[in-house]
Amino acid sequence: MQDRISVEKAVKHLAGALPPGFRPEAAVILGTGLGDVAEGLTPVLSADYREIPGFPESTVPGHAGRLLAGALRGRPVLVWQGRFHLYEGYTPGQVCMGVRVSALLGVRTLIITNAAGALDPKYNAGGLLAIVDHVNLTGRSPLTGPNEDSWGPRFPDMSRVYSPRLLRIAQDRAMNLGLRLELGVYAGVAGPQLETPAETRFLRAIGADAVGMSTVMEAIAARHMGLEVLGLSCLVNKNLPDCMAEVSIEEVLAVAQSSGKDLSLLLADIVEKLDG
Ligand code: HPA
Numbered sequence: 001m002q003d004r005i006s007v008e009k010a011v012k013h014l015a016g017a018l019p020p021g022f023r024p025e026a027a028v029i030l031g032t033g034l035g036d037v038a039e040g041l042t043p044v045l046s047a048d049y050r051e052i053p054g055f056p057e058s059t060v061p062g063h064a065g066r067l068l069a070g071a072l073r074g075r076p077v078l079v080w081q082g083r084f085h086l087y088e089g090y091t092p093g094q095v096c097m098g099v100r101v102s103a104l105l106g107v108r109t110l111i112i113t114n115a116a117g118a119l120d121p122k123y124n125a126g127g128l129l130a131i132v133d134h135v136n137l138t139g140r141s142p143l144t145g146p147n148e149d150s151w152g153p154r155f156p157d158m159s160r161v162y163s164p165r166l167l168r169i170a171q172d173r174a175m176n177l178g179l180r181l182e183l184g185v186y187a188g189v190a191g192p193q194l195e196t197p198a199e200t201r202f203l204r205a206i207g208a209d210a211v212g213m214s215t216v217m218e219a220i221a222a223r224h225m226g227l228e229v230l231g232l233s234c235l236v237n238k239n240l241p242d243c244m245a246e247v248s249i250e251e252v253l254a255v256a257q258s259s260g261k262d263l264s265l266l267l268a269d270i271v272e273k274l275d276g
Pocket of ligand 1: 115116117118194195211212213236237238239247252
């Protein structure tokens, strides 16, 4: 109920603030250190999250907390620059505000980006991964509580969260750009602490290839509302149980910023080809 009230407030505000006739087709959520991806956008609206009624404020370094609307390669999109995480103390409903607002503004495609740790020893730090499936290990869901029937069904199917069609487009575009794009399963954890060696071994044993502290809430909320979802990870560190290296937020931000350049190229190309 509270989630619906907040989402509706934001939708009402943004519907009034966007230029008449601007109909966003896709939304992009930019993760830690990936804010530069928005550089190629010609904005028609820029709104700090704190200006949007119903929105919580973003608190993490590297997260600008701003919504941009505009044309990317000629296509109308919403770009959420910075997200809300469970580890900041936000509720799953707050974490998914941007997704739900996007859907109610008419968006049909959601591209979720994040910074993740590589669990597959073959992956390189600084590489990119397209998410083929996820394991939600947060113990939370954005769908807990009375179902909002106008948003989606009580028991939404999760057999294909990440669209095979969008994955094909992403692979095709990556090949075209000469970028290596891994395909793998993302484990979503609540954080904020990183994994112990035993936890890392467990994640690998249950079939995860990458691990991070975001994305799964947003992907679930998006599928609930029938959006087509693509998930792209910047692999910012190697997370290997038998040679654990300490991970610092500074390092994560530095790697995300440099591989973020590859990601922005890839993203723009994908957006351009969203129709297939
Ligand atoms: N574990 C969890 N979350 C992360 C990691 C990691 O190794 N790297 C970036 N986000």
